[in-house]
Amino acid sequence: MKINRNDECWCNSGLKYKKCHMEFDEKLKSLKERGFEVPSHNIIKTKDQIEKIKESAKINNAVLDLVAENIKAGMTTEEIDKLVHDFTISQGAIPAPLGYHDFPKSVCTSINDEICHGIPSPERVLKDGDIINVDVSTIYNGYYSDASRMFMIGNVSEEAKRLVEVTKECLYKGIEAVKPWGHLGDIGAAIEAHAKANGYSVVEEFGGHGIGLEFHEEPFVYHYKGAKGMVLVPGMIFTIEPMINQGDADLYIDADNGWTSYTDDGKLSAQWEHMILVTEDGVEILSK
Numbered sequence: 001m002k003i004n005r006n007d008e009c010w011c012n013s014g015l016k017y018k019k020c021h022m023e024f025d026e027k028l029k030s031l032k033e034r035g036f037e038v039p040s041h042n043i044i045k046t047k048d049q050i051e052k053i054k055e056s057a058k059i060n061n062a063v064l065d066l067v068a069e070n071i072k073a074g075m076t077t078e079e080i081d082k083l084v085h086d087f088t089i090s091q092g093a094i095p096a097p098l099g100y101h102d103f104p105k106s107v108c109t110s111i112n113d114e115i116c117h118g119i120p121s122p123e124r125v126l127k128d129g130d131i132i133n134v135d136v137s138t139i140y141n142g143y144y145s146d147a148s149r150m151f152m153i154g155n156v157s158e159e160a161k162r163l164v165e166v167t168k169e170c171l172y173k174g175i176e177a178v179k180p181w182g183h184l185g186d187i188g189a190a191i192e193a194h195a196k197a198n199g200y201s202v203v204e205e206f207g208g209h210g211i212g213l214e215f216h217e218e219p220f221v222y223h224y225k226g227a228k229g230m231v232l233v234p235g236m237i238f239t240i241e242p243m244i245n246q247g248d249a250d251l252y253i254d255a256d257n258g259w260t261s262y263t264d265d266g267k268l269s270a271q272w273e274h275m276i277l278v279t280e281d282g283v284e285i286l287s288k
Helices: 022-033 047-070 077-090 158-176 185-197
Strands: 108-111 114-116 131-140 143-152 208-210 217-221 237-240 243-245 251-253 261-263 269-271 274-278 283-287
Touching: 047 077, 047 131, 047 143, 047 274, 047 283, 077 108, 077 131, 114 131, 114 243, 114 269, 131 158, 131 269, 143 158, 143 269, 143 274, 143 283, 158 185, 158 237, 158 243, 158 269, 158 274, 217 237
Parallel strands: none
Antiparallel strands: 108 114, 108 131, 114 261, 131 143, 208 217, 208 237, 237 274, 243 269, 251 261, 274 283
């Protein structure tokens, strides 16, 4: 529906369109006419939505802080799941993974050669030397947040430590590449360049994603170099979550549980994930 310049803006700011998003929309229209992929309004979060997503993110960050305080050798991944579940519920929130496409647990715990979507189990005990990704996602008052961290258990090998550190560097290279009115493809190009410069490979089957009103929204965020991709504009919220392999990028998914992804060559994999907001002058990290 066409909005007149004196109508209330579509973003529910209460301002007239001409004082709010009219110039913004004209810029998007011009870019689209020049052949660029531009986001639709439903990808761009309003100020009210951003504040509510931030409330969810605060809980998500607190969950990961709690895990950081308690994770140790001898702990089972089932205990991590209980810690995440109970704390999230205590905050009046919901663990987003639980029941998502029948996922059976409240958190993903991926160890060593597991790339992502590891399912917590009372039989899986953390051992000295393990590296583990704990991926937490939260729903609070209907708004979603998401982040993951790597944890090194006890005496970790130098090669495992280096992989974890370089993967985090890859994440921040991707975040640094986010510029308002830049392109989504800049993120993957920056991540892949840093991973390859350090002798690692980038998983291509999985990527980041829009988030906030749903668990997974557009756009899909590639972590490797490809097309220019969608124009990045203020108000977009998405995750950047590179999965970096010590060996080849090839993977397989557990045939029994249908979720857990492993490196095909059995070598280590690491992942860090932040949820970011594109702002007028850069980015704001909402959950990490």
